[in-house]
Amino acid sequence: xxxxxxxxxxxxxxxxHRLFNPAWDFxxxxxxxxxxxxxxxxGHNYELIVKLTGEIDADTGYVYDLxxxxxxxxxxxxxxxxxxxxxxxxxxxxxxxxxxxxxxxxIYNTLxxxxxxxxxxxxxxxxxxxxxxxxxx
Ligand code: NI
Numbered sequence: 001x002x003x004x005x006x007x008x009x010x011x012x013x014x015x016x017h018r019l020f021n022p023a024w025d026f027x028x029x030x031x032x033x034x035x036x037x038x039x040x041x042x043g044h045n046y047e048l049i050v051k052l053t054g055e056i057d058a059d060t061g062y063v064y065d066l067x068x069x070x071x072x073x074x075x076x077x078x079x080x081x082x083x084x085x086x087x088x089x090x091x092x093x094x095x096x097x098x099x100x101x102x103x104x105x106x107i108y109n110t111l112x113x114x115x116x117x118x119x120x121x122x123x124x125x126x127x128x129x130x131x132x133x134x135x136x137x
Contacts, residue, residue, distance in 0.1 A: 006053045007062075009069045013048065013082035016041040017098040041085060046103070047126035048077065050111060054119040064119060072114050077107050100127040104135040 019036040020029040029037045036042070050073055054063045084090055086098040092106045104125040112121055126132040 002055055004053055005056055005063050006051050007064055007066060007069075008052075009050050009066050009073060011048045011050070011070070011073050011078055013046050013078050014043060015046060015081050015084050015086050016043045017086040017093075018042070019097055019099060021097060041087070044127050046081075047132075048073070048107065049124040049126075051122040051124070052115065052119045053122075064115075069115075072111065076110050076114060080110075100125050100131065100133045101135070104133045108135050 017036075018038060018041045019033040021032070024032070026037075050069065052064045052069065056063055080090065080092075081103075086093045086103070093102070096102050096106070104123050107125065108121065108123045111123070115121055122134060122136060124132060124134045
């Protein structure tokens with residue numbers, strides 16, 4: 001009994017951000033980030049998919065209780081980022097550009113600390129229906 005199975009939990013949060021590098025002038029930021037450099041910020045409806053891979057527990061038949069996973073995501077990620085301005089309201093992005101890539105890494109590191117290392121963890125974050133990132137790659 002060492003079959004590995006992946007289980008997934010999907011959550012959503014809405015947040016505003018601005019992509020800019022404070023080390024660059026506005027023109028350079030405008031060239032690199034375009035509309036995402038709008039000084040007044042803009043929002044996304046983020047879709048987060050958390051994947052856990054592990055062995056099926058003989059007692060429960062579960063790899064991981066998805067209600068527990070949902071609670072961990074809500075308490076540690078959604079409550080922190082939902083309806084926030086990522087640049088202004090969160091410590092994580094005070095000095096880190098809140099791209100989907102960086103948000104995914106921050107979410108992964110947050111969840112990794114809460115979930116046993118016996119499970120493989122991967123985070124997929126949709127910024128739009130067509131643009132999404134995965135970490136670890
Ligand atoms: Ni954006």
